[in-house]
Amino acid sequence: MINEEMDFTDVQKLREKAEKKLNKLRKSEDGELNKIDVNKLLHELQVHQIELEMQNEELQLAYKTAEKALKKYTMLFDFSPMGYFYLDPDGSICDLNFTGANMLEERRFSLINSNFKLFILDESKPAFNDFFRKTYTSNVKESCKVWLGYDNKTLCHVYMEGLVIENEQKCFLSVVDISKFSNT
Structure with a gap:
């Protein structure tokens, strides 16, 4: 039973009480430190330290591998010859690559949060709206x-081509310029 209220915000008092309690636990009946317990504890701490060092090495290797993959796929996304767009259900651009920005003749980051539908010519809006609706309803x-x-x-x-990414509810569009193949 605790006689006095413990203030866990006072770090110094908490440490002093913990050290006193540890010293009581360390002492055997005759008042000497139990060397077997200390050696066992030291061994356990050393093993745990080596385990942590090994885990740290694995984490660093995994981090480097993930960083390398991120760089690779970022380059593939950004410099692809086709435009890529991530759109919200309302048509707002969440992300796009450089080719997509070039198609819209705007700077990439100035297009973020703008509505992609503003870049569809009026004559194509019914086709795009039908396509966009189907993309969200057909899966x-x-x-x-x-x-x-x-x-x-x-x-x-x-x-x-568009596909909705289920978990994110975002539409991924891949866009190819076919102007040189068009008659008009």
């Missing part, structure tokens, strides 16, 4: 061809 990859542009400025004719 399969959908595709369409639309014209990109804004302010009555046509940018390019594109073929796009």
